[in-house]
Amino acid sequence: MLPIMPETIHVPLSGNRFTITYALNASEEDAKLMAKGICFEQTVEFPEKHLPKGDIPDHIVGQIASFEKVGEHRFEVEISYAEEVTGYELTQLLNVIFGNVSIQPNVRVQRLGLSQNLLNAFSGPRFGRSGLRELVGVQSRALTCTALKPMGLSAANLARLAGAFAEGGIDLIKDDHGLADQPFSPWKERVRRCADAVREANAKSGRHSLYMPNITGPAEVVFEQAHEAKGFGAQGILIAPGLSGFDAVRTLSEDSDFALPIMSHPSFLGSFVTSPASGISHFALFGQLMRLIGVDASIFPNYGGRFSFSKDECRDIADGTVVEMGQLQPIFPTPGGGMTLDRIPELLELYGSDVVLLVGGGMFDNGGRILENSKKFLEAIAY
Amino acid sequence: MLPIMPETIHVPLSGNRFTITYALNASEEDAKLMAKGICFEQTVEFPEKHLPKGDIPDHIVGQIASFEKVGEHRFEVEISYAEEVTGYELTQLLNVIFGNVSIQPNVRVQRLGLSQNLLNAFSGPRFGRSGLRELVGVQSRALTCTALKPMGLSAANLARLAGAFAEGGIDLIKDDHGLADQPFSPWKERVRRCADAVREANAKSGRHSLYMPNITGPAEVVFEQAHEAKGFGAQGILIAPGLSGFDAVRTLSEDSDFALPIMSHPSFLGSFVTSPASGISHFALFGQLMRLIGVDASIFPNYGGRFSFSKDECRDIADGTVVEMGQLQPIFPTPGGGMTLDRIPELLELYGSDVVLLVGGGMFDNGGRILENSKKFLEAIAY
Numbered sequence: 001m002l003p004i005m006p007e008t009i010h011v012p013l014s015g016n017r018f019t020i021t022y023a024l025n026a027s028e029e030d031a032k033l034m035a036k037g038i039c040f041e042q043t044v045e046f047p048e049k050h051l052p053k054g055d056i057p058d059h060i061v062g063q064i065a066s067f068e069k070v071g072e073h074r075f076e077v078e079i080s081y082a083e084e085v086t087g088y089e090l091t092q093l094l095n096v097i098f099g100n101v102s103i104q105p106n107v108r109v110q111r112l113g114l115s116q117n118l119l120n121a122f123s124g125p126r127f128g129r130s131g132l133r134e135l136v137g138v139q140s141r142a143l144t145c146t147a148l149k150p151m152g153l154s155a156a157n158l159a160r161l162a163g164a165f166a167e168g169g170i171d172l173i174k175d176d177h178g179l180a181d182q183p184f185s186p187w188k189e190r191v192r193r194c195a196d197a198v199r200e201a202n203a204k205s206g207r208h209s210l211y212m213p214n215i216t217g218p219a220e221v222v223f224e225q226a227h228e229a230k231g232f233g234a235q236g237i238l239i240a241p242g243l244s245g246f247d248a249v250r251t252l253s254e255d256s257d258f259a260l261p262i263m264s265h266p267s268f269l270g271s272f273v274t275s276p277a278s279g280i281s282h283f284a285l286f287g288q289l290m291r292l293i294g295v296d297a298s299i300f301p302n303y304g305g306r307f308s309f310s311k312d313e314c315r316d317i318a319d320g321t322v323v324e325m326g327q328l329q330p331i332f333p334t335p336g337g338g339m340t341l342d343r344i345p346e347l348l349e350l351y352g353s354d355v356v357l358l359v360g361g362g363m364f365d366n367g368g369r370i371l372e373n374s375k376k377f378l379e380a381i382a383y
Numbered sequence: 384m385l386p387i388m389p390e391t392i393h394v395p396l397s398g399n400r401f402t403i404t405y406a407l408n409a410s411e412e413d414a415k416l417m418a419k420g421i422c423f424e425q426t427v428e429f430p431e432k433h434l435p436k437g438d439i440p441d442h443i444v445g446q447i448a449s450f451e452k453v454g455e456h457r458f459e460v461e462i463s464y465a466e467e468v469t470g471y472e473l474t475q476l477l478n479v480i481f482g483n484v485s486i487q488p489n490v491r492v493q494r495l496g497l498s499q500n501l502l503n504a505f506s507g508p509r510f511g512r513s514g515l516r517e518l519v520g521v522q523s524r525a526l527t528c529t530a531l532k533p534m535g536l537s538a539a540n541l542a543r544l545a546g547a548f549a550e551g552g553i554d555l556i557k558d559d560h561g562l563a564d565q566p567f568s569p570w571k572e573r574v575r576r577c578a579d580a581v582r583e584a585n586a587k588s589g590r591h592s593l594y595m596p597n598i599t600g601p602a603e604v605v606f607e608q609a610h611e612a613k614g615f616g617a618q619g620i621l622i623a624p625g626l627s628g629f630d631a632v633r634t635l636s637e638d639s640d641f642a643l644p645i646m647s648h649p650s651f652l653g654s655f656v657t658s659p660a661s662g663i664s665h666f667a668l669f670g671q672l673m674r675l676i677g678v679d680a681s682i683f684p685n686y687g688g689r690f691s692f693s694k695d696e697c698r699d700i701a702d703g704t705v706v707e708m709g710q711l712q713p714i715f716p717t718p719g720g721g722m723t724l725d726r727i728p729e730l731l732e733l734y735g736s737d738v739v740l741l742v743g744g745g746m747f748d749n750g751g752r753i754l755e756n757s758k759k760f761l762e763a764i765a766y
Contacts, residue, residue: 004543004544004547004751004753005536005540005544005747005751006540009535009536009537009540011535011537011567012566012567013567037689041689042561043533043534043561044532044533044534044535044561045532045533045534045559045560045561045743045744046532046533046743046744046747047744047747050744050747050748050751051533055535056533056534056535056536060533060534060535060567084565084566084567085534085561085565086563086565087563087564087565087566087599089563089564089599089600089601090601091563091599091600091601091623091626091627092561092563092564092565092599092626094626094651095560095561095563095599095623095626095650095651096561098651099560099561099623099625099626099650099651100560100650100653101653102625102650102651102652102653102654102657103649103652103653103656103684103690103691103692103720104653104689104690104691105657105691147428149427149428149429150426150427150428150429150434150439150443151426151427151428151439151443151468152392152394152427152438152439152443153388153392153439154392157388157389157392160387161387161388164387176428177428177478177482177483178425178426178427178428178468178475178478178479178482180469180470180472180474180475180478181470181472181475182467182468182469182470182475183395183467183470184394184395184396184443184467216470216472216474216475216478217472217474218472218473218474218630218633218634219602219628219630219631219633219634220606220634222630223603240474240478240482242482242485243474243475243477243478243482243629243630244474244628244630245602245627245628245629245630245631246626246628247601247602247605247626247627247628248602248628250601250602251601251602251603266486267478267482267483267485268477268478268481268482268485269485269486270483270484270485270486270487270661271485271654271655271657271658271661271662271663272654273486274485274488274654274657274658274661274662275654275657275658275661278653278654278657278658279654279657280654301486306420306424306487307486307487308486308487308488309486337486360428360429361428361429361430361433364429364430364433365433368387368388368433370387
């Protein structure tokens with residue numbers, strides 16, 4: 001039997017290419033082999049010797065656009081891919097960026113260099129920094145955020161908390177990301193009560209605090225759940241792309257009937273950034289990718305809290321929320337995780353005022369005096 | 384103002400608990416602190432000193448069920464959680480298992496010890512090993528699997544390949560996981576043509592090869608796409624939980640109108656297993672979790688191919704596909720990734736005959752003689 005594939009394949013391609021920069025931890029010789037390997041692994045996943053001639057090896061296979069030494073035993077390679085291999089869809093774009101190479105150690109995604117044409121396939125953040133500022137009516141200072149917790153409180157108790165935070169003037173009041181649809185605080189009851197409490201407090205104060213419930217519903221009802229939250233009066237949502245899927249977040253952000261701001265939670269995503277040699281950089285994951293899927297505020301664990309991100313990694317994330325990405329708006333870096341009010345001056349120094357500062361458990365210091373603590377939070381921010 | 388939370392909280396709980404075993408890389412003193420930290424981090428995420436008394440600290444917070452030294456600077460802690468904290472939903476279960484601790488280095492999920500009541504919330508694999516054997520009409524030998532590739536071929540060429548593989552008697556013919564909805568091979572055309580080709584070959588041979596197209600559609604249409612594939616004559620699907628979301632896979636597996644076997648691809652999941660100190664074990668991720676979401680055959684990169692899994696890690700995965708998990712059926716470990724036909728005896732020795740062996744690019748050796756290579760594959764399996 002003759003070989004079944006044609007000798008030459010002609011594929012209609014635009015010639016537009018985008019780039020992904022990978023860091024490779026290896027000797028120069030190995031790094032060069034790895035770079036070439038990525039070109040094949042992320043596209044044809046096929047032995048070079050068996051490829052038919054023509055457009056497949058010439059254009060479909062990734063191409064090394066640059067290769068440079070950036071440190072001892074560390075190289076950066078920029079690989080360009082034909083836009084068409086992504087099908088202009090997020091799932092396949094993620095697959096091209098990091099699908100199979102995620103399984104190869106010592107390869108790390110550093111930066112996305114998406115082409116304008118590819119970026120045009122995404123709407124990006126519906127609100128971004130300026131849109132979110134408009135919603136809460138805060139023009140220049142940093143925004144304040146807190147979380148309703150602990151898990152185990154009843155919906156009524158969580159609503160009392162939500163009302164108190166709104167009365168205290170906190171801008172964004174989100175569910176803790178562990179609040180789902182649990183028997184001790186059923187989702188519908190919680191969202192309805194908390195939204196009511198925040199609305200009532202806003203009516204009294206004239207402010208515009210937003211209540212953002214956690215969306216964790218099963219895949220078949222997640223969009224319905226988000227719309228239901230809006231129906232109950234929620235003014236935004238919290239969602240974890242690692243749990244609900246990156247594309248579910250993108251879908252919600254592009255849904256013009258939904259049209260509420262989206263805050264992302266890093267739950268289940270930590271393994272991507274655990275190792276400096278593998279995974280995805282803080283910059284690309286919590287900055288660029290969150291913007292690509294339409295997140296307006298990207299939560300990540302701040303340095304010096306209960307987690308292990310360094311100050312530099314946090315700065316990288318902030319850079320990724322604003323780096324040029326065509327028409328995609330800048331979004332808010334949202335550091336949290338064990339933050340206390342006394343650290344606010346230091347955080348403002350690092351992040352500037354284009355930041356959402358998330359203080360959760362720390363709002364219960366001082367005997368749980370929510371109004372007093374909220375006032376302190378706002379004073380610290382204003383300072 | 385008085386503290387806003389009641390002094391004592393009573394929460395209605397069944398008393399049923401499940402366990403997750405984590406490996407901790409640290410000194411004994413640090414590991415004990417980390418274990419306690421996980422109990423709080425994965426549930427209330429709240430400072431212990433501020434918790435109201437009663438059921439929240441007594442039952443909602445995780446509990447250390449066992450703690451033991453398993454190696455130098457390595458400990459295993461089994462933590463039990465109240466079933467109710469999961470809301471009996473996958474997204475929140477994943478969040479409890481590894482949500483926030485994914486962001487803490489030196490913590491690794493080793494094993495899931497799900498309670499019967501919690502397992503009852505999941506249907507698990509619809510086919511499993513025995514169901515998939517019935518579909519392909521193969522009672523005892525290992526199953527054969529190959530992939531349609533390379534990306535860049537037209538739908539017509541891919542269909543020629545699919546027909547040849549079916550004629551050659553390959554049991555499972557899947558799309559390469561990089562085939563999405565690209566202009567050079569549009570999804571609908573490809574799935575229709577490939578399904579037709581496999582059906583025609585089956586009609587001639589009397590065999591039951593299954594064509595399993597890759598499902599990568601956007602979140603808002605992914606279920607529709609899977610049903611469409613079935614309408615076109617696909618007899619199973621390939622899907623990557625890391626790209627489409629774990630819960631999307633679970634939803635499909637529980638959809639009784641869909642009711643086709645599901646093969647999972649490890650794309651984008653590699654970072655969970657890159658470090659032996661962090662992430663999720665091979666056993667739990669590619670074995671237990673894939674079963675929990677209803678996968679029937681779990682693809683992973685075999686040792687000695689283009690990837691870096693060790694022989695022991697591959698054996699662990701195989702163990703995870705069959706370990707007791709209540710009513711959840713055993714599924715097929717499906718090693719692949721740079722496999723060649725000459726390695727089959729060695730693989731059968733490791734995995735036994737309850738395995739799906741995936742040979743992709745290797746089927747194009749020997750001048751691309753598909754029929755001849757398929758015959759060799761079957762002979763090697765039979766031996």
